[in-house]
Amino acid sequence: MLEEKREKGQSMLDVRGLKKVYEGSGRRVEAVRDLTFTVDAGELVCLVGPSGCGKTTLLKCVAGLLTPTSGEILLEERRVSGPPPGMAVVFQEYGRSLFPWMRVGQNVELPLRQKQLSKARRRELVADALESVGLADAAGAYPWQLSGGMQQRVAIARALAYEPDVLLMDEPFAAVDAQTRADLEDLVRGLWRQRGITILFVTHDIDEAVYLGERVLILSASPTVVQEQLKVDLPAERDQLHTRVAPRFAELRTHVYEQIQAAKRGGPGLKADAPPPR
Amino acid sequence: MKDVQDAQERQLDDAAQGPTPPLRAERPGLTNAALGAAGLAGFLALCEAVSRVGIVSDDYFPPVSRIADALVTELGDQAFWTALGDTLTGWALGLAIAVTAGILVGVVIAVVPYLREVTASTIEFLRPIPSVALIPLAVLLYGTELRSVLLLVVYASFWQVLIQTLYGVQDVDPVAEETARSYGLGTWARIRHVLWPSALPYVMTGVRLAAAVALILAITAELVIGAPGLGQRIAVAQTSQAVPEMYALVVVTGVLGLLINVGARTVERRALAWHQSVRGEVAV
Numbered sequence: 292m293l294e295e296k297r298e299k300g301q302s303m304l305d306v307r308g309l310k311k312v313y314e315g316s317g318r319r320v321e322a323v324r325d326l327t328f329t330v331d332a333g334e335l336v337c338l339v340g341p342s343g344c345g346k347t348t349l350l351k352c353v354a355g356l357l358t359p360t361s362g363e364i365l366l367e368e369r370r371v372s373g374p375p376p377g378m379a380v381v382f383q384e385y386g387r388s389l390f391p392w393m394r395v396g397q398n399v400e401l402p403l404r405q406k407q408l409s410k411a412r413r414r415e416l417v418a419d420a421l422e423s424v425g426l427a428d429a430a431g432a433y434p435w436q437l438s439g440g441m442q443q444r445v446a447i448a449r450a451l452a453y454e455p456d457v458l459l460m461d462e463p464f465a466a467v468d469a470q471t472r473a474d475l476e477d478l479v480r481g482l483w484r485q486r487g488i489t490i491l492f493v494t495h496d497i498d499e500a501v502y503l504g505e506r507v508l509i510l511s512a513s514p515t516v517v518q519e520q521l522k523v524d525l526p527a528e529r530d531q532l533h534t535r536v537a538p539r540f541a542e543l544r545t546h547v548y549e550q551i552q553a554a555k556r557g558g559p560g561l562k563a564d565a566p567p568p569r
Numbered sequence: 570m571k572d573v574q575d576a577q578e579r580q581l582d583d584a585a586q587g588p589t590p591p592l593r594a595e596r597p598g599l600t601n602a603a604l605g606a607a608g609l610a611g612f613l614a615l616c617e618a619v620s621r622v623g624i625v626s627d628d629y630f631p632p633v634s635r636i637a638d639a640l641v642t643e644l645g646d647q648a649f650w651t652a653l654g655d656t657l658t659g660w661a662l663g664l665a666i667a668v669t670a671g672i673l674v675g676v677v678i679a680v681v682p683y684l685r686e687v688t689a690s691t692i693e694f695l696r697p698i699p700s701v702a703l704i705p706l707a708v709l710l711y712g713t714e715l716r717s718v719l720l721l722v723v724y725a726s727f728w729q730v731l732i733q734t735l736y737g738v739q740d741v742d743p744v745a746e747e748t749a750r751s752y753g754l755g756t757w758a759r760i761r762h763v764l765w766p767s768a769l770p771y772v773m774t775g776v777r778l779a780a781a782v783a784l785i786l787a788i789t790a791e792l793v794i795g796a797p798g799l800g801q802r803i804a805v806a807q808t809s810q811a812v813p814e815m816y817a818l819v820v821v822t823g824v825l826g827l828l829i830n831v832g833a834r835t836v837e838r839r840a841l842a843w844h845q846s847v848r849g850e851v852a853v
Binding site: 351355378390393402404435453 | 742744745747748750751752753754755758762763766769843844845848
């Protein structure tokens with residue numbers, strides 16, 4: 292991270308013509324056909340799509356965990372060929388992503404040990420990250436002693452402490468209950484506004500995508516292409532009570548919903564490829 | 570929302586203090602211990618009676634009281650303690666070598682691509698060879714030295730550890746592995762922080778099995794080859810018609826096996842306090 296931070300508005304993540312084909316035992320599955328999109332520095336972009344459309348495949352390619360069949364992914368104009376240092380991933384399966392043999396504090400600290408940091412600095416980052424997800428007192432507990440929502444907070448803290456330029460989240464709240472989920476959504480939006488990280492958030496939940504995102508990328512059914520890019524023109528200040536009942540929120544979610552239904556039918560989508568007028 | 574947070578904080582406090590022990594824990598434990606002791610006393614009394622009444626000849630099966638006498642005499646004999654020390658040395662050294670080698674080989678086979686496929690058939694061929702079949706070889710190579718005992722002990726316990734380690738390293742959760750990779754952990758860091766703890770429950774089972782097998786082989790080697798130790802002492806007692814002493818020594822080996830098993834389980838529980846099988850259900 293010798294380079295200075297990107298300014299807001301510059302492209303941080305560049306996905307160009309991404310294609311991923313799984314080949315094995317005589318079966319050839321084209322999970323992702325041709326995906327092209329960019330995420331600007333400091334942007335929070337949500338990816339939605341019908342289930343089984345290759346969202347996770349896409350995210351793993353971006354994270355450098357899978358090698359694309361063709362196309363390329365650029366992080367700050369450098370080609371991703373393995374897990375890049377400036378990227379952190381929050382997985383859906385927090386119970387399996389956190390290490391049960393380590394205490395919460397150790398879990399958060401582990402990735403930092405790979406970086407050239409002093410012990411004091413590491414401790415500072417861990418304490419700060421746990422504090423910012425509201426788990427300052429939990430450092431000494433084991434992950435399995437915490438509730439599901441708290442475990443996912445730990446996983447988020449681990450990603451924050453790593454100080455990534457880009458945070459990838461793979462359906463992070465799919466396995467928690469509705470109330471916890473609302474809290475975690477607000478937490479992520481709050482952290483995003485505070486810290487100015489770039490976030491690519493994958494979800495199957497349309498409301499979640501519209502509520503969280505500055506922009507929503509709607510994917511088609513498999514083989515996957517970008518069906519539509521929708522700018523979410525809701526105010527930056529959002530809360531569960533008011534935002535979700537705002538007429539504009541309803542319009543946007545309806546639009547996304549229709550697009551996804553169209554995607555499932557395999558159609559080209561609505562005629563109007565732009566968001567509905569205000 | 571406030572309520573949710575409060576509830577979470579309360580859970581956190583509970584969690585930080587660890588699981589509360591169930592209230593009834595002490596009483597069933599006591600009852601079980603009492604029942605166990607009563608059962609053992611009954612068994613001993615039966616053995617005593619069978620021999621005293623003359624159902625079996627006390628030439629072959631002396632009453633428990635006489636075996637106990639012989640045991641007390643043994644415990645006062647310096648030579649007995651030397652033999653016990655020899656047996657434990659063979660056991661511990663052999664086990665240590667087998668565990669170290671088993672774990673190292675297991676991890677290397679897991680980490681190096683294709684090595685598993687290449688070695689699988691050889692392992693399946695070598696593993697079922699009973700260690701006692703190697704006794705002639707051991708005698709040929711090392712005579713009645715400690716090294717004879719070690720050869721047999723290591724051969725028998727090595728496979729226990731290796732096989733369990735191989736199972737263990739296969740059980741690494743792909744999500745945990747991907748998490749480690751996404752955070753840029755290198756091969757060594759992934760072995761140390763992900764692969765090793767994931768495999769540890771299996772390795773511990775392997776070590777426990779190996780500890781029991783190692784004792785069996787140590788005693789067998791001493792008994793058959795005549796290497797110094799409790800086994801040899803049993804053989805000497807038998808040939809000199811010291812039947813109660815022979816039984817006393819057999820009892821000692823039984824107690825040894827029991828202690829080793831209890832010890833291995835304690836180590837296992839300590840090392841795996843975080844594991845589902847040990848931590849039990851945590852109220853979250």
